[in-house]
Amino acid sequence: MYIEVQNASKTFLQNGKKFTAFNDVSLSIEKGEFICLLGPSGCGKSTLLNAIAGFSPVTEGSVKIDGKEVKEPSVKNVTIFQNYGLLPWRTVQKNVELGLEPKKIQKEERHKIADKYIELVGLSAFKKSHPRQLSGGMQQRVSIARALAVDPDIIFMDEPFGALDAITRMKLQDDILSISKQEKKTIIFVTHDIEEAVFLADRIVIMTPNPGKIKSIVTVPLKGHRERTASDFLQVRDKIFDLFNMKHEEQIEYII
Amino acid sequence: MKKLLSFKNIVISLLILLAIWQIIFSLSSFDSALFPSPLQAFQALIDMISSGVLISHIGSSMYRFAMGYVSAVVTAVLLGLILGRLPKVFQYINPAVQLLRPISPMAWMPFIVLWFGIGDIPAIVIIFIAAFFPVLLSTVSAVSGIDPIYLKVSKNFGIRQPHIIWKVIFPASFPQIANGIHLALGTAWVFLVAGEMVGAQSGLGYLVIDARNNLRSDILFADIIIIGLIGLILDTFLKVLEKQILKSWGGAD
Numbered sequence: 001m002y003i004e005v006q007n008a009s010k011t012f013l014q015n016g017k018k019f020t021a022f023n024d025v026s027l028s029i030e031k032g033e034f035i036c037l038l039g040p041s042g043c044g045k046s047t048l049l050n051a052i053a054g055f056s057p058v059t060e061g062s063v064k065i066d067g068k069e070v071k072e073p074s075v076k077n078v079t080i081f082q083n084y085g086l087l088p089w090r091t092v093q094k095n096v097e098l099g100l101e102p103k104k105i106q107k108e109e110r111h112k113i114a115d116k117y118i119e120l121v122g123l124s125a126f127k128k129s130h131p132r133q134l135s136g137g138m139q140q141r142v143s144i145a146r147a148l149a150v151d152p153d154i155i156f157m158d159e160p161f162g163a164l165d166a167i168t169r170m171k172l173q174d175d176i177l178s179i180s181k182q183e184k185k186t187i188i189f190v191t192h193d194i195e196e197a198v199f200l201a202d203r204i205v206i207m208t209p210n211p212g213k214i215k216s217i218v219t220v221p222l223k224g225h226r227e228r229t230a231s232d233f234l235q236v237r238d239k240i241f242d243l244f245n246m247k248h249e250e251q252i253e254y255i256i
Numbered sequence: 257m258k259k260l261l262s263f264k265n266i267v268i269s270l271l272i273l274l275a276i277w278q279i280i281f282s283l284s285s286f287d288s289a290l291f292p293s294p295l296q297a298f299q300a301l302i303d304m305i306s307s308g309v310l311i312s313h314i315g316s317s318m319y320r321f322a323m324g325y326v327s328a329v330v331t332a333v334l335l336g337l338i339l340g341r342l343p344k345v346f347q348y349i350n351p352a353v354q355l356l357r358p359i360s361p362m363a364w365m366p367f368i369v370l371w372f373g374i375g376d377i378p379a380i381v382i383i384f385i386a387a388f389f390p391v392l393l394s395t396v397s398a399v400s401g402i403d404p405i406y407l408k409v410s411k412n413f414g415i416r417q418p419h420i421i422w423k424v425i426f427p428a429s430f431p432q433i434a435n436g437i438h439l440a441l442g443t444a445w446v447f448l449v450a451g452e453m454v455g456a457q458s459g460l461g462y463l464v465i466d467a468r469n470n471l472r473s474d475i476l477f478a479d480i481i482i483i484g485l486i487g488l489i490l491d492t493f494l495k496v497l498e499k500q501i502l503k504s505w506g507g508a509d
Contacts, residue, residue, distance in 0.1 A: 072411075073412045078412055078413070087409075088505070089428075089504075099413035101423070102415055102419070
C-alpha cells in the first residue's frame with residue numbers, strides 16, 4: 001500500500017482537558033487513488049488530513065507514506081487550503097513559482113513550468129495580476145497550479161471549494177477531476193458535501209464525530225466523468241445519505 | 257478633481273492661519289521684536305534664503321535626520337524580524353523595552369553630550385532613540401501576527417531559513433511595519449529640533465536658539481514655519497511612498 005494509516009489517534013490538550021480529534025483510525029490508500037474524507041464538522045477529517053500531510057503528526061499509531069513514517073510536511077506532498085494560502089504580494093506567476101524557487105531551477109525553466117500550469121487552470125490572461133484582483137474561484141485555481149508546478153506525488157485538499165459559490169464549485173470539481181486523471185496524482189480531499197464526494201472520489205471514507213472515527217469506506221462504482229443528474233450517481237448519493245441516517249423513514253399512515 | 261480640492265483646502269487653511277496671526281499681531285501690544293507680523297517673518301525668511309543661511313541649516317538638519325532615522329529604521333526592522341520569530345526571547349526583552357520607551361530621548365541628552373560632544377552625533381542619537389522603539393514594536397507585533405497559513409505554505413514548499421524571512425515573513429508583515437515607520441517619522445522630526453537646540457552648532461533647531469539669543473523673533477517665526485513645512489513634506493513623501501509600495505504588494509484596496 002502507498003499510504004498506510006494504522007490504528008492512528010490524535011489527541012489535543014484543550015484548556016487542560018484531553019480532546020480526541022480521531023481515535024483508532026486505519027486506512028490504506030493506493031497510488032493514484034482519489035479519496036474523499038467525508039463527514040460533519042468535528043469528525044476529525046481535517047485533522048486526519050493534516051496528520052497524513054505531516055503538519056501535525058498523530059499521537060498514537062502510525063502514518064506511513066511509501067513505507068516511511070510521516071513526521072513533517074514534504075515538498076512531494078502538497079496541501080491546498082480552503083482559504084487558498086496565496087501570497088498576496090506576489091503576482092499569479094510568482095505565486096505559482098514559489099515551490100520551484102528552493103529547487104534551484106533556472107529562471108527561464110521556472111517561467112516555463114509556471115506558464116504551463118497557469119494555462120492548465122485557464123488563467124494565462126491573469127499571470128501578472130495579484131491574488132486580490134481575482135475571484136475566489138480563480139484564486140483557488142492559482143493554488144492548484146502552484147501545487148501541480150512542483151510535480152507532487154500526493155495532493156491534499158482541505159475543503160478547497162468550501163468558500164466558493166455553488167456554480168463555481170461545480171466548475172472546479174469538473175476541473176480537478178480531469179486534472180487528477182490527466183496528471184495521475186494521488187488526491188486526498190476533505191469535504192462535508194456528499195455530492196462533491198460522490199462526484200470526485202474513487203473511494204469515500206465516511207467519518208463520524210465524538211470521537212472522530214471511520215464509519216465505513218464506500219467504493220464509488222462510477223468511472224471517469226460523472227453526470228450529477230444520472231440515476232447511478234443519485235443511487236450512490238442515496239447510499240451515502242443512508243449511511244449518515246439522513247433520510248427520514250417514511251411514516252405512512254394507513255386509513256382503513 | 258480630488259487633488260485640486262485638497263489643494264484648495266490647504267490654501268484656505270493656511271490663509272486662515274495667516275489671518276489669525278495678523279489679527280493677533282494688530283490687536284496685541286507686544287513690541288514687534290517680541291512678536292513679529294507675518295510680513296516681518298516673511299521678510300526674514302527671504303533674507304535667510306537669499307543669504308544662503310537657511311539652506312545650509314536645512315542641509316545639516318536633513319543630514320542628521322537621514323542618518324538617525326534610516327539607521328533606526330534598519331536596526332529596528334532587522335531586530336524586530338528576529339524577535340518577532342522568537343516570542344520566548346522577546347518576553348524577556350519586552351519589559352525592558354516598555355521601560356525605556358516612555359523616556360523622552362531628551363532625558364539622555366546630558367549623557368549623549370558628555371559621551372559624544374557637540375556636533376552631528378547628539379542629534380543623530382536623539383533621532384535614533386525617538387524612531388527606534390515605535391518601529392521595533394510595530395515590527396515585532398506585525399511578525400508575530402502573520403497569518404499562520406503563510407508559514408504552513410512555506411514549510412510545505414520547502415522554503416527554509418533564512419529565505420523564509422525575505423520571501424515570506426518580511427513581505428507578509430510589511431504593511432504593518434510601514435505603518436510603524438511612518439509613525440516614527442513624525443516623532444523623529446519633532447526630536448530633531450529638540451536635539452539640535454541642545455547639542456548642535458547648526459541646523460533648524462540651533463537656529464531657534466540662535467534667534468532667541470539675538471532677540472530676532474522674526475527669524476524665529478520664519479524658522480518655525482520652515483520646520484513645520486519640512487515635516488509636512490517628509491510626511492507627504494512617505495505617505496506617497498507607502499501607498500506606492502503597498503500597491504506593488506498586491507494592493508490593500
